Amino acid sequence: xxxxxxxRGEFIDVIHWTDDTRDTLVWRFEREAHEIKYGAKLxxxxxxxxxxxxxxxxxxxxxxxxxxLETNNMPILTTLQHWDHGFKSPFKSxxxxxxxxxxxxxxxxxxxxxxxxxxxxxxxxxxxxxxYTIRVSxxxxxxxxxxxxxxxxxxxxxxxxxxxxxxxxxxQAIAQSGIPVLDMAANTEDLGKLIAARIxxxxxxxxxxxxxxxxxxxSLPPAVEAALDKRSSMGIAGxxxxxxxxxxxxxxxxxxxxxNGGGGMGAGLGMGMGMAMAGQMANRGxxxxxxxxxxxxxxxxxxxxxxxxxxxxxxxAELGQMAAKGQLSRESWVWTPGLDGWQHxxxxxxxxxxxTVLPPPPPPGV
Numbered sequence: 001x002x003x004x005x006x007x008r009g010e011f012i013d014v015i016h017w018t019d020d021t022r023d024t025l026v027w028r029f030e031r032e033a034h035e036i037k038y039g040a041k042l043x044x045x046x047x048x049x050x051x052x053x054x055x056x057x058x059x060x061x062x063x064x065x066x067x068x069l070e071t072n073n074m075p076i077l078t079t080l081q082h083w084d085h086g087f088k089s090p091f092k093s094x095x096x097x098x099x100x101x102x103x104x105x106x107x108x109x110x111x112x113x114x115x116x117x118x119x120x121x122x123x124x125x126x127x128x129x130x131x132y133t134i135r136v137s138x139x140x141x142x143x144x145x146x147x148x149x150x151x152x153x154x155x156x157x158x159x160x161x162x163x164x165x166x167x168x169x170x171x172q173a174i175a176q177s178g179i180p181v182l183d184m185a186a187n188t189e190d191l192g193k194l195i196a197a198r199i200x201x202x203x204x205x206x207x208x209x210x211x212x213x214x215x216x217x218x219s220l221p222p223a224v225e226a227a228l229d230k231r232s233s234m235g236i237a238g239x240x241x242x243x244x245x246x247x248x249x250x251x252x253x254x255x256x257x258x259x260n261g262g263g264g265m266g267a268g269l270g271m272g273m274g275m276a277m278a279g280q281m282a283n284r285g286x287x288x289x290x291x292x293x294x295x296x297x298x299x300x301x302x303x304x305x306x307x308x309x310x311x312x313x314x315x316x317a318e319l320g321q322m323a324a325k326g327q328l329s330r331e332s333w334v335w336t337p338g339l340d341g342w343q344h345x346x347x348x349x350x351x352x353x354x355x356t357v358l359p360p361p362p363p364p365g366v
Contacts, residue, residue, distance in 0.1 A: 013040035017048065017097040025103070025136065026143065026153035029095040036093045042067040047101040049139040053094040061140050096147070098139035102211060103155050105131050108163045113221065116175045124181060124224065128170060130192070130216040134162065134208050142207030162203070166213065169198045174218075181220065188215040302351075305333040305342055316350065323354045330355055 013036070017027055043066055044050045050062040109129030118124045134155075136142050147153045173195050179187055196213040203210055220228065301313035304322075314322070322328040330346035345351045 013037040014043065015040055015050075015095060016043035016045070018045075019099060021154070023103070023155045024152060025099050025155060025158075026147045026150065027097045027099075028151040029097065030151070031095075036069060036095070040069045042069055042095070044097075047099065049098045049100055049136075051096045051098060051139050051143050053096065053143075055093075058140055058144060059093070096143055098136050098142065100136050100139065102133050102135045104133045106134065106155065106159055106162075108132055108166045108213075110167050110170070114171045114174060118181050119178065120180050120182065121224070125221055126174065126181070126218055127221075128174075128215060128218045130214045132162070132166065132196075132213040133211045134203070135211060136207055137204070137209040138207035140207070141205075145206050158206075162208075165199055165202055166195065169195050170215075173198065181218075184218045188218070191215055300336045300338075303335050304328065305335070316354075319345075319351060320354045328354075 015029055015036075017029065019027065042050060042062060044062050044064045046064045048064060052059040052062070107129070108131070110127050113125035113127055115123065115125055146158060150157075170191075173191060174184075177187075177191070179191075184191070192213045192215050196210045199210055199213070219225070299315060301315060302319055303310050303312035304314065304319075319328055319334075328345060330344065330352070332345045333342040334345045334348065334351060335342045346355065
C-alpha cells in the first residue's frame with residue numbers, strides 16, 4: 001500500500017492560485033525543488049495568466065483555462081521520465097501566475113510645484129494629484145522586464161516608478177496646453193486622457209497599460225489662493241465702498257462675539273463705526289444706494305434784436321464775448337424762451353453781470 005500511495009502522490013498534482021490581497025501582481029507557484037509532474041493539471045482563472053520558466057528561460061504563457069501538462073512539447077520534464085532518479089528530475093521548471101485584472105485607485109501627485117506661464121496671472125506654480133489604473137497587458141514581457149525572479153511582486157514595487165512617469169508627462173502636457181489656471185477644472189478629464197495616451201507607449205515597454213488616469217485637483221500656492229479669494233470677494237461685494245462697509249460690518253460682528261477683548265474702547269469704536277455706517281446708508285436711501293444727483297441745469301439761449309432784425313441764438317458765454325467787444329450793451333434788446341417779451345439786457349440779472357466785469361469809463365479830463 002505505501003508504494004501505491006507514493007505513486008498516487010506523483011500522479012495527482014493541481015497547480016492553481018487564488019488571491020485575496022488586492023495588490024499582488026505576480027505570484028510564483030511554490031513546489032519543492034521546482035519539480036512539475038507529468039500529467040499535472042494547471043488551472044488558470046479569469047483575470048490571470050500563467051508563465052512557465054524552464055531552466056531560466058521563458059517557455060510559454062497560458063491564458064485562462066484548464067490544461068493537462070502531459071505532452072512532450074511542453075517546456076517541462078517530469079519525474080515519470082526518470083525512474084532511475086527516484087522520481088526526482090534534474091530539470092527544473094517554475095510557474096508564475098500573473099494577475100491581469102485592473103488595479104484601481106492608485107495614487108499619484110506632484111512632489112514639487114510645477115512652474116508654468118499662465119496667460120492671465122503670469123508665472124505661477126501648480127500642484128496636482130489624482131488616481132490611475134494599470135493592468136498587465138503582456139505577462140511574459142512584464143515578467144522578464146520588471147519582475148525577474150521575485151516570488152511575490154506587488155503594486156508598491158512599481159507604483160513609485162509609474163508616479164514619476166505620470167508627473168513628468170503631466171508637467172509637459174500642462175505647460176504646453178496653454179489652458180488658463182481658472183479653466184483647468186473644466187478640462188481635467190481631457191487632460192487625464194491626454195496624459196494617459198502619452199504614458200501608454202512607455203508602459204507598453206514593461207508589459208503594462210494604463211486604462212484610465214484621473215486628475216482630482218489642480219491647486220495654486222496658498223498665498224496665491226488667498227489673493228484670488230480676496231479678488232473674488234471684492235467682485236462679489238461690488239465697488240470699493242461697499243467692500244469697505246462689508247469689512248467694517250464683519251469687524252463689528254467679530255467684536256460683538258468677544259465683548260471682553262477690547263473693553264470700553266472697543267465698544268465705543270464699534271458704536272462709532274455703526275453710527276457712521278448708518279449715516280452713510282441713510283444718505284444712500286432705503287436700500288443703501290447712492291443718492292441720485294439732480295439733473296444738470298439747461299443752458300438758456302438768447303436772441304438779440306438789432307437794426308430791426310433778430311440774430312442768434314447765443315449762449316451766455318457768447319453774449320459775454322459780444323459785450324467785451326462792444327457788440328452788446330446794457331440797452332440791447334434780448335429775448336429767451338420763457339420771457340413775456342423783449343427786455344433790455346441790463347434788466348435781466350444773469351445778463352447784467354456781464355457788464356459789471358468791464359471797467360467803467362475813464363473819468364473826465366484824464
